[in-house]
Amino acid sequence: MSDQDHENGLPEDPTWPELKLPDLLFTNAVREVHATIENEWDPLQRSACQTAAGRALWKHLIHDPLADLLAGETYLTSLYEKIKKDRINNAREVSGVILAVRTLWFDSKIEALLNSFTMKEAQVVFLGAGMDARAYRLNCLKDSNVFEVDFPKVLQVKASLLQAAMESKDEHQHLKETAKSLTRVAADIRENDWLEKLQISGFMPEKNTIWVLEGILYYLPHSHATQVLKIIAEKCALTHTVLLADFMNKPSTTLSESIFHFYSDWPDHLLPSLGFPHVKLSQIGDPDAHFGLMHDPQNLFNKLRSLPRSVQQHPDDGTPCCRLYLVQASGSPNQTIP
Numbered sequence: 436m437s438d439q440d441h442e443n444g445l446p447e448d449p450t451w452p453e454l455k456l457p458d459l460l461f462t463n464a465v466r467e468v469h470a471t472i473e474n475e476w477d478p479l480q481r482s483a484c485q486t487a488a489g490r491a492l493w494k495h496l497i498h499d500p501l502a503d504l505l506a507g508e509t510y511l512t513s514l515y516e517k518i519k520k521d522r523i524n525n526a527r528e529v530s531g532v533i534l535a536v537r538t539l540w541f542d543s544k545i546e547a548l549l550n551s552f553t554m555k556e557a558q559v560v561f562l563g564a565g566m567d568a569r570a571y572r573l574n575c576l577k578d579s580n581v582f583e584v585d586f587p588k589v590l591q592v593k594a595s596l597l598q599a600a601m602e603s604k605d606e607h608q609h610l611k612e613t614a615k616s617l618t619r620v621a622a623d624i625r626e627n628d629w630l631e632k633l634q635i636s637g638f639m640p641e642k643n644t645i646w647v648l649e650g651i652l653y654y655l656p657h658s659h660a661t662q663v664l665k666i667i668a669e670k671c672a673l674t675h676t677v678l679l680a681d682f683m684n685k686p687s688t689t690l691s692e693s694i695f696h697f698y699s700d701w702p703d704h705l706l707p708s709l710g711f712p713h714v715k716l717s718q719i720g721d722p723d724a725h726f727g728l729m730h731d732p733q734n735l736f737n738k739l740r741s742l743p744r745s746v747q748q749h750p751d752d753g754t755p756c757c758r759l760y761l762v763q764a765s766g767s768p769n770q771t772i773p
């Protein structure tokens with residue numbers, strides 16, 4: 436074997452090895468489950484597999500041994516082909532880089548919070564958890580009760596895939612929960628009973644809580660996204676409450692107007708108006724959202740950061756300034772909105 440990938444003339448690169456799908460994906464049980472995803476899930480639900488594929492293929496940075504299984508062949512192959520094309524074209528941004536930065540940002544914030552004195556044993560709620568496997572991969576969750584909320588069919592399929600892994604000797608070692616407990620709560624967060632369902636499942640309203648809303652808000656209609664944020668903000672009056680969430684700005688929603696709905700150009704203004712006294716906003720490429728992936732000053736994200744946030748079109752070429760904001764907001768009973 437030479438050091439060239441002859442098909443594409445790409446040099447071999449340990450960062451991007453050839454795609455090798457795990458044997459487990461080809462067992463009958465797992466094939467059947469992934470066929471259900473293809474045949475029965477809508478694009479909203481399938482987005483859970485796309486993000487898992489991103490974590491699986493950026494494995495040189497993200498340790499998520501269950502991501503291949505949870506993503507499935509279709510989404511792994513499709514993202515792999517995009518990455519290959521980007522490499523052939525020497526693209527400044529390789530497909531999935533936003534997802535990699537986003538995952539690492541949420542990981543680092545969850546870890547920092549759980550290592551802090553106040554949030555040491557906080558419960559952690561993942562709204563729109565999809566194929567997230569943090570309850571199996573983050574050791575910092577060892578003292579936390581974790582809740583994953585998503586549609587019933589998403590949670591059922593996830594449980595079936597994990598069950599298949601449990602029954603296979605190869606994957607068994609990855610299936611130990613690192614969280615103190617993990618509870619799956621089937622609910623639609625557009626309905627008004629999701630909080631009640633969470634409480635019936637063991638969520639304690641008065642206990643310090645980290646709410647993780649990763650890749651979920653922009654799929655919701657405006658009124659529902661605002662309502663969910665308000666419900667979480669109300670918890671600031673009861674206990675120490677932290678929200679970690681990503682927000683699209685308006686131009687980003689034009690990437691797929693049929694799928695993306697909610698946006699905020701100024702989440703740092705919106706969240707205080709909903710009841711969070713403290714808000715810290717980061718953009719991809721900022722010091723806490725960099726992870727060694729943003730060295731090139733001509734990178735799309737660095738170019739965006741050099742423009743005022745109010746600018747909605749690139750001055751050079753008129754293309755929309757699509758931004759993803761990573762936001763940490765918090766509040767406690769003894770704090771008031773300044």
Ligand SMILES: C[S@@+](CC[C@H](N)C(=O)[O-])C[C@H]1O[C@@H](n2cnc3c(N)ncnc32)[C@H](O)[C@@H]1O
Pocket residue numbers: 479480482483486487562563564565566567584585586589622623624625648649650651654
């Ligand atoms: C892009 S995925 C993100 C999954 C996960 N947070 C991650 O980052 O990998 C969006 C997830 O939100 C879930 N979702 C979307 N709308 C929802 C709703 N109204 N209620 C519950 N879950 C929802 C979808 O089923 C999907 O699993």
